[in-house]
């Protein structure tokens with residue numbers, strides 16, 4: 295029988311497996327990004343916000359709410375640093391902070407044309423940037439705004455303070471479980487006692503744009519991307535500076 299149940303600590307490895315098994319091509323085709331993925335899109339939520347994580351029978355689905363900045367260091371200490379070495383320190387600030395960091399997208403050499411050059415659109419996430427993202431909750435959870443006061447505020451600053459991620463193994467997709475899991479997630483966020491503000495935001499990798507229709511059907515809507523500086527390392531659901539951003543309003547309990 296298939297059913298939704300709360301996340302348990304013993305689901306840790308299953309969550310990692312299912313996160314990796316459902317990655318979009320930009321992340322699944324490189325071993326290092328596939329290894330890193332659950333440390334960016336799964337484990338911090340199940341560790342820091344288990345009450346809003348759910349499993350679908352033996353298959354993972356882990357809609358999760360945003361762990362707070364205050365609790366994030368415990369994720370780094372107990373999970374992330376045991377599997378992924380921290381990034382090197384950044385050089386001291388200069389005139390442009392953004393230029394000092396690794397670019398989020400790098401050319402994908404595996405798609406070289408016969409002439410030996412990468413097609414213009416061929417790019418993949420940069421493992422160094424992913425590691426920095428995993429170690430930086432300000433970016434991962436979009437807690438910071440651009441220093442440019444004309445730029446739009448991050449979605450978190452605009453009030454959608456929760457975030458989530460959902461993955462279903464292919465055998466469980468398109469059978470209504472995604473909708474039920476989002477419903478369970480929304481209910482658990484309302485019951486969490488956390489300050490989730492207006493609701494939840496998500497980021498979607500550009501090569502996974504097909505899922506926008508799913509999110510629209512279950513209550514999300516597309517929004518203008520938040521500030522480039524806040525999303526240069528992308529958001530929880532994926533995306534980078536080209537990522538797609540959506541929000542769902544969650545009424546106060």
Ligand SMILES: CC(C)(COP(=O)(O)OP(=O)(O)OC[C@H]1O[C@@H](n2cnc3c(N)ncnc32)[C@H](O)[C@@H]1OP(=O)(O)O)[C@@H](O)C(=O)NCCC(=O)NCCS
Nearest residue numbers: 316460461462467468469470471472473504507508511531
């Ligand atoms: C995206 C995902 C969570 C959707 O869950 P699901 O169980 O397959 O979706 P449901 O069966 O609950 O579908 C709900 C509605 O969305 C629609 N839908 C689901 N996936 C869709 C898609 N890829 N494109 C268009 N519509 C979609 C369904 O047809 C259904 O519509 P209806 O209510 O009119 O019948 C699941 O397919 C999945 O885990 N995919 C791989 C990982 C992934 O991409 N995760 C999201 C990362 S941002």
